[in-house]
Amino acid sequence: MQTFLSSATTTVKINTDGPMVIIGEKINPTGHKRLAEALQGGDFDYVRELAARQVAAGADVLDVNVGVLGLDEVALLTQAVKVVTSEVNVPVCLDSANPEALATALAAVPGKPLVNSVNGKEASLQAVLPVVKDRGAAVIGLTMDDHGIPKDAETRLAIAGKILERAAKVGIPAEDVIIDPLVLSMGVDTTAGAVTLRAIELIRQEFGVNINLGASNVSFGLPERQVINQAFLALAAGAGASCVITDPMKLAMAVRAIDLLLGRDAYARRYITYFRAHAKEGPASH
Amino acid sequence: MQTFLSSATTTVKINTDGPMVIIGEKINPTGHKRLAEALQGGDFDYVRELAARQVAAGADVLDVNVGVLGLDEVALLTQAVKVVTSEVNVPVCLDSANPEALATALAAVPGKPLVNSVNGKEASLQAVLPVVKDRGAAVIGLTMDDHGIPKDAETRLAIAGKILERAAKVGIPAEDVIIDPLVLSMGVDTTAGAVTLRAIELIRQEFGVNINLGASNVSFGLPERQVINQAFLALAAGAGASCVITDPMKLAMAVRAIDLLLGRDAYARRYITYFRAHAKEGPASH
Numbered sequence: 001m002q003t004f005l006s007s008a009t010t011t012v013k014i015n016t017d018g019p020m021v022i023i024g025e026k027i028n029p030t031g032h033k034r035l036a037e038a039l040q041g042g043d044f045d046y047v048r049e050l051a052a053r054q055v056a057a058g059a060d061v062l063d064v065n066v067g068v069l070g071l072d073e074v075a076l077l078t079q080a081v082k083v084v085t086s087e088v089n090v091p092v093c094l095d096s097a098n099p100e101a102l103a104t105a106l107a108a109v110p111g112k113p114l115v116n117s118v119n120g121k122e123a124s125l126q127a128v129l130p131v132v133k134d135r136g137a138a139v140i141g142l143t144m145d146d147h148g149i150p151k152d153a154e155t156r157l158a159i160a161g162k163i164l165e166r167a168a169k170v171g172i173p174a175e176d177v178i179i180d181p182l183v184l185s186m187g188v189d190t191t192a193g194a195v196t197l198r199a200i201e202l203i204r205q206e207f208g209v210n211i212n213l214g215a216s217n218v219s220f221g222l223p224e225r226q227v228i229n230q231a232f233l234a235l236a237a238g239a240g241a242s243c244v245i246t247d248p249m250k251l252a253m254a255v256r257a258i259d260l261l262l263g264r265d266a267y268a269r270r271y272i273t274y275f276r277a278h279a280k281e282g283p284a285s286h
Numbered sequence: 287m288q289t290f291l292s293s294a295t296t297t298v299k300i301n302t303d304g305p306m307v308i309i310g311e312k313i314n315p316t317g318h319k320r321l322a323e324a325l326q327g328g329d330f331d332y333v334r335e336l337a338a339r340q341v342a343a344g345a346d347v348l349d350v351n352v353g354v355l356g357l358d359e360v361a362l363l364t365q366a367v368k369v370v371t372s373e374v375n376v377p378v379c380l381d382s383a384n385p386e387a388l389a390t391a392l393a394a395v396p397g398k399p400l401v402n403s404v405n406g407k408e409a410s411l412q413a414v415l416p417v418v419k420d421r422g423a424a425v426i427g428l429t430m431d432d433h434g435i436p437k438d439a440e441t442r443l444a445i446a447g448k449i450l451e452r453a454a455k456v457g458i459p460a461e462d463v464i465i466d467p468l469v470l471s472m473g474v475d476t477t478a479g480a481v482t483l484r485a486i487e488l489i490r491q492e493f494g495v496n497i498n499l500g501a502s503n504v505s506f507g508l509p510e511r512q513v514i515n516q517a518f519l520a521l522a523a524g525a526g527a528s529c530v531i532t533d534p535m536k537l538a539m540a541v542r543a544i545d546l547l548l549g550r551d552a553y554a555r556r557y558i559t560y561f562r563a564h565a566k567e568g569p570a571s572h
């Protein structure tokens with residue numbers, strides 16, 4: 001199955017058979033003090049810089065989140081999206097839980113963006129899906145609902161089914177819904193990775209849709225996070241994930257390696273090209 | 287399925303459901319000049335050092351290969367194995383294509399060792415399997431035959447079947463045959479990783495045996511080998527490999543991360559313990 005996103009002039013195809021699509025996560029003020037302060041000051045230079053750096057580092061799509069307590073998200077999301085789309089030519093992923101902010105920003109952005117996110121909560125389904133449908137956008141569906149994030153893979157599968165069904169009802173086709181089976185931190189519950197991997201397999205098998213992964217949370221609270229994140233990405237790709245929200249500066253090389261290993265990179269062209277453009281100086285990477 | 291190996295006093299269980307078992311590969315003079323010279327000089331101090339370092343770094347089993355052109359492998363393998371088993375208390379994996387060297391060394395080693403390797407060539411099957419059976423050892427079966435290493439996964443599956451059948455005929459049970467589906471270098475053929483991953487899936491599905499992986503060769507000739515090797519290990523483990531011949535100094539942390547992600551490390555005990563014992567100083571690993 002294929003999900004198409006676009007900017008003003010370019011199209012990104014997310015294919016269930018890969019190669020993996022990277023959604024850059026860095027434009028998000030959560031735990032990112034410098035960005036929060038810049039947004040508070042109405043200064044978008046840093047947003048611009050984060051956009052350019054992530055695209056240079058291999059991001060195919062950019063997530064844009066401007067949620068800072070006390071700021072007007074409706075105005076700010078639109079401003080930020082305009083800044084990003086004037087700086088780089090990749091599709092954007094509008095990251096907000098505020099339907100009004102989403103609707104306003106969706107109207108301001110060219111092409112076909114992605115919305116991050118809807119989930120299985122009744123309020124979310126009712127508020128977000130119509131906005132996505134009206135704009136002809138695609139949407140990420142998180143497998144959580146009014147009871148929270150299920151501990152088990154089977155309930156996450158059921159929520160994915162519910163989101164797909166409700167999306168279909170308002171006229172959003174399955175190819176425009178990317179399911180994110182969510183991953184909790186293994187620092188809190190060490191079975192979290194395995195549950196998410198199982199959910200990926202089940203959802204892929206049952207619905208055949210594109211699956212997104214937030215690839216950093218899994219290692220929160222544990223040492224050597226990069227080693228865990230890389231291994232998780234590989235396991236998730238092997239299980240059927242086709243898309244990842246992550247820091248391309250840290251994980252794009254690993255994504256290229258995974259695509260190469262899965263036979264999706266003829267003559268290693270993308271791998272070698274990426275390496276040549278981004279090879280780190282200094283000690284060999286671990 | 288479970289393969290049991292033992293040293294004089296310890297047992298190692300290789301289980302198809304994991305956790306991954308690490309066979310340390312460093313006692314091998316191929317491309318390792320210092321070791322080749324030490325063996326030529328009859329000096330075993332470096333063998334001793336490599337044995338101790340690998341076990342400290344997380345090796346569960348040690349591969350012992352002393353193939354140096356011009357040296358008497360029959361005498362040398364036995365000497366080396368005695369040195370290794372006097373230095374560390376893990377099962378050994380006798381790595382030789384010489385049946386006489388294998389038979390002699392097998393007689394000198396305590397416990398239940400592993401033999402590396404038999405393959406689908408008629409000469410290999412006839413020479414190696416009886417020696418393995420006589421000693422009650424386990425054996426690694428490489429999926430190659432008189433036509434070389436097959437380009438496709440299906441033929442490797444067929445060779446695995448042949449090895450298992452021939453082993454059964456001389457009285458070696460399937461649990462004492464660990465199949466290695468081989469991996470060629472992606473530097474030569476960029477589909478090599480994908481073919482091996484497919485072979486792992488097929489062999490695991492069809493025969494349910496333990497599967498071993500040589501995890502370094504895949505990246506030969508490519509840059510950022512560590513990134514590729516780590517991703518390959520994760521994909522292979524996800525596909526069903528339960529055992530890896532590798533450099534534990536480089537990949538044991540990744541193996542621990544994979545087991546944790548696959549839900550095989552309750553409370554992350556092994557991961558954290560390994561990290562505490564081996565955390566690198568200096569810049570965070572990549």
